[in-house]
Amino acid sequence: MKITQDAPIAPAIVEQASHWLMLRWGGELDDEQQRRFTEWQAADPEHNRAWQRLEQLQSTLSGVPADTACAVLRELPDARRRQTLKLLGTLLLAGGSGYLAQSQLPWREAMADLRSGTGERLQRTLADGSRLSLNSGSAVNILFSASERRIRLLTGELLLDSSHDPAQRPLIVETAAGEIQALGTRFSVYQRDGGSQVELFEGELELRPRSASPLRLQAGQSRWFFATGFGELTRADTNTIAWQEGRLIAERMPLGQFLAELSRHRPGVLRCDPAVANLSLTGVFPLADTDRVLAALQQSLPVRVHSLTRYWVTVGPA
Amino acid sequence: MSSVLPPSSLHDDVHRLYHNHHGWLQGWLRRRLGDRERAADIAQDTFLRLLVTRRMPEQGEGRRFLAQIARNLVIDQWRRQRIEQAYLESLAALPEPETPSLETRAMVIETLMQIDAMLDGMPAKVREAFLLSQFEGLTYPQIAERLGVSVSSVQKYMLRAIAACYQVLYAE
Numbered sequence: 001m002k003i004t005q006d007a008p009i010a011p012a013i014v015e016q017a018s019h020w021l022m023l024r025w026g027g028e029l030d031d032e033q034q035r036r037f038t039e040w041q042a043a044d045p046e047h048n049r050a051w052q053r054l055e056q057l058q059s060t061l062s063g064v065p066a067d068t069a070c071a072v073l074r075e076l077p078d079a080r081r082r083q084t085l086k087l088l089g090t091l092l093l094a095g096g097s098g099y100l101a102q103s104q105l106p107w108r109e110a111m112a113d114l115r116s117g118t119g120e121r122l123q124r125t126l127a128d129g130s131r132l133s134l135n136s137g138s139a140v141n142i143l144f145s146a147s148e149r150r151i152r153l154l155t156g157e158l159l160l161d162s163s164h165d166p167a168q169r170p171l172i173v174e175t176a177a178g179e180i181q182a183l184g185t186r187f188s189v190y191q192r193d194g195g196s197q198v199e200l201f202e203g204e205l206e207l208r209p210r211s212a213s214p215l216r217l218q219a220g221q222s223r224w225f226f227a228t229g230f231g232e233l234t235r236a237d238t239n240t241i242a243w244q245e246g247r248l249i250a251e252r253m254p255l256g257q258f259l260a261e262l263s264r265h266r267p268g269v270l271r272c273d274p275a276v277a278n279l280s281l282t283g284v285f286p287l288a289d290t291d292r293v294l295a296a297l298q299q300s301l302p303v304r305v306h307s308l309t310r311y312w313v314t315v316g317p318a
Numbered sequence: 319m320s321s322v323l324p325p326s327s328l329h330d331d332v333h334r335l336y337h338n339h340h341g342w343l344q345g346w347l348r349r350r351l352g353d354r355e356r357a358a359d360i361a362q363d364t365f366l367r368l369l370v371t372r373r374m375p376e377q378g379e380g381r382r383f384l385a386q387i388a389r390n391l392v393i394d395q396w397r398r399q400r401i402e403q404a405y406l407e408s409l410a411a412l413p414e415p416e417t418p419s420l421e422t423r424a425m426v427i428e429t430l431m432q433i434d435a436m437l438d439g440m441p442a443k444v445r446e447a448f449l450l451s452q453f454e455g456l457t458y459p460q461i462a463e464r465l466g467v468s469v470s471s472v473q474k475y476m477l478r479a480i481a482a483c484y485q486v487l488y489a490e
Contacts, residue, residue: 008488009488014484018477018480018481018484019477021480022473022476022477022480025451025452025476026457026458026473026476027457027458053484053487053488054480054484056487057480057483057484057487060429060432060433060487061433061452061483063425063426063429064426064429064430064433065426066452066453066454066455068405068408068426068430069430069433069452069453070449070453070454071404071407071408071411072401072404072405072408072430073430073433073434073437073449073453074449117353118399122352267399267403268403268406269406269407269409269410271410308417309420311406312406
């Protein structure tokens with residue numbers, strides 16, 4: 001991906017050239033500046049070479065439409081990009097001689113980081129006996145210490161069957177929105193729309209948004225919360241965690257919602273034409289083969305699946 | 319940690335490294351990625367990279383060196399996946415007839431990878447100033463106002479941004 005190398009250019013010259021580029025990016029040069037720039041360029045062939053390299057940079061930057069660049073690069077916010085990179089960094093850097101000792105733990109706890117790719121679902125038993133499941137496209141850091149058991153949900157969705165800890169350490173799930181403290185429970189957390197959707201199936205939980213008062217949740221309740229508050233209280237729905245068994249369960253679910261859910265489990269784009277988004281759907285679908293699920297839709301609903309490529313699928317009216 | 323070799327001894331050396339460490343590297347990757355096929359692919363690409371860059375590890379550094387290359391390959395893949403996904407999502411907002419061709423898409427993704435690598439070398443404020451200037455068309459005084467800093471700070475940020483870009487395009 002790098003540009004073909006010729007001889008390196010002295011850093012001082014690169015710095016001068018960068019200075020000129022910075023001034024030009026800031027607006028038109030005035031006559032005096034333009035004169036000095038031309039002089040500088042002519043003074044040494046190396047100056048010109050440095051300038052050509054920066055022009056190459058400029059043409060790289062203009063190789064992407066500005067709105068696309070904004071949309072895509074802004075989609076990868078600082079924290080997320082760095083976190084994922086760091087996550088992988090630790091994941092791959094750990095190991096070597098430490099590996100043998102670690103492999104005797106229930107799973108390699110000391111590596112602390114776990115992620116699932118698109119279409120992949122994982123299950124692990126943690127050191128305290130709790131069962132952790134990750135839905136497609138999820139990542140967690142596992143930070144167990146002498147005083148607490150902390151799971152940081154970086155992205156995606158997890159389901160936790162917490163187990164009693166002999167050392168009585170609190171079990172906390174941390175998200176961008178805040179903390180969830182488990183009190184002997186089974187619950188799921190899904191990062192979405194800038195908040196965390198919590199579904200509680202057994203036991204009790206405390207939700208602690210970063211900047212709002214905490215709130216308790218009882219078994220059978222579900223609530224979405226974000227850094228500064230809570231959404232409405234609703235009924236927990238065990239269908240939402242069917243992914244753990246590799247299934248997607250729909251009960252009179254609008255097709256638009258169904259496809260949004262299915263798209264979490266396959267790479268690329270899956271679009272739903274608004275004309276069919278409200279068709280209702282009931283059934284149990286295998287997540288392992290989403291192509292087959294899409295094909296099956298055509299048999300049971302008046303829809304047609306258009307595939308531009310496997311990564312670009314639109315469901316529209318038949 | 320490494321040295322550049324002429325092609326003749328290079329092949330022997332890569333062959334030797336492959337013989338000694340390929341199995342180890344593949345196992346190492348498999349344990350970390352939890353995916354046998356991907357581990358095999360990346361192990362293969364790692365040795366390919368050795369041949370292409372013609373860089374070889376010093377004596378006794380083989381595994382560390384290979385692991386470092388493999389790690390970079392995994393991170394690149396991961397980044398590409400993220401960027402492709404974000405790009406496809408941004409296209410999904412367009413009406414169908416405006417959808418760019420596959421070739422155009424591949425080129426844009428390649429360039430986005432490059433720009434993303436540049437952004438990665440920038441501290442947060444520098445990155446923000448750079449994005450506002452290059453992709454949102456703001457002037458330095460406008461950026462200064464947006465970020466609550468002086469225009470001369472914005473100029474310093476832009477110099478740092480250019481340095482980070484240069485690093486990606488031209489550093490060894």
